Amino acid sequence: MLCASCEARHGGVCAALDPDQLAVLARSARKYEAGSGTELMGDAERIESYANVLSGVVKLTKTLSDGRQQIVGLQFAPDFLGRPFKAESDLNAEAATDVSLCAFPRASVERMIRASPELERRLYLQALKELDEARDWMVTLGRKTAGEKIASFLLMIARSIEPAAGTDRMSARFDLPLTRADIADFLGLTIETVSRQLTRLRADKVIAIENNRHVIVPDLSRLEARQGR
């Protein structure tokens, strides 16, 4: 079965299902890859499917009619993508990196939710997690300076990409999954401000950057000291 080696089978929502249920769902599941920049779910589109993120990063954005944009969520594996109980979404999902997804038709997920309280519980927990994250982010957006925003962002990425980092290790290295423009949309800044703040962190030797995308943090606590507390 394709699920056996799947990350979502363990940490993700599929972990809620027993083997029989999983077999049913797997029959209608379809795995697919999408290149960076692909729109996964449109603004005013009807939602026809849900998906698990298997690898890569998906960004959820909202856009004002004059073009101003804000990223309101980032989904990493094994997050579940989709908004149950709502036909229309007012947000946009786009592949921030190359991603691979495991998609399910809307109807079979909703049937499965009705059948499995355990699955619904999982989804509820993910919603609570996303709510906690969104509220943390509101503090960052509303009250932190540009420099603090960048530090907070780097730490968030370090934590969600390198699971080990933060607890035991003092240092971290990772690839940024977002372009400067995306980072700006995430933090409510401009590209230029993002760039300047990164330059400053580099000048102060808090981070090093290779190839514009690879970040090295020799001492996480020095970065933490800049995130605002």
Added chain:
Amino acid sequence: MLCASCEARHGGVCAALDPDQLAVLARSARKYEAGSGTELMGDAERIESYANVLSGVVKLTKTLSDGRQQIVGLQFAPDFLGRPFKAESDLNAEAATDVSLCAFPRASVERMIRASPELERRLYLQALKELDEARDWMVTLGRKTAGEKIASFLLMIARSIEPAAGTDRMSARFDLPLTRADIADFLGLTIETVSRQLTRLRADKVIAIENNRHVIVPDLSRLEARQGR
């Protein structure tokens, strides 16, 4: 039974319960009033109870150690107050106005959740609603100007206080449930900026203000035109 006339019995989470369950829960419920400014749930406190908001407004805040504060949610009747599945909260709940609450001990709510999938569904739906609101707010915090933030805020209050407004009626009037300082904490601005923007809206005859708290909006569409779209 005290529940009969209760707002939460109808629109709120208690609507999920059948009469028997309600009777059980009602036995451990305790109604109480709290004056404006009362702290309802502390930052690092253990969470000992949940509650329904029966009237008034509760603000959920987060604070950085240097005192910067951000309101991350407002709860109106008949919202449910509390964060299931988590012993510690990293946010603060405070009465923004005089409020009345219907409180339940933590244990009986959690027992009830386990017994009633319908109740859990309700709570899940409220979490999704709060998530949608938080994400809308992130756009406001990250991408809107001070003037647009104030207009957005006034419209949000108008909608949640005066249920009828917005759809059929062209005008609205309501009391602000928050002080200028609270509005500033909600919008990621300073008191002074809030005050200046309100003054400007008044000067432009988009709104009128009586007694510093009562707002009159003669033409909602003119206010909507200022909220940023």
Added chain:
DNA sequence: CGCGGGTTTGAATCATGTCAAGTTAAGTGG
């Protein structure tokens, strides 16, 4: 009548945005 919290207003400062050049790096095709 005076006191105090909440609010408004003004002037100066500062952080971030805007506009405009550059620079780098990664293709792409000759």
Added chain:
DNA sequence: CCACTTAACTTGACATGATTCAAACCCGCG
């Protein structure tokens, strides 16, 4: 293998919206 193109990023000079600091105001209340 080397111009040429292009997208992403960096840097600089300047403009501006929001904050900061300071003072005055308003109004209910003792």
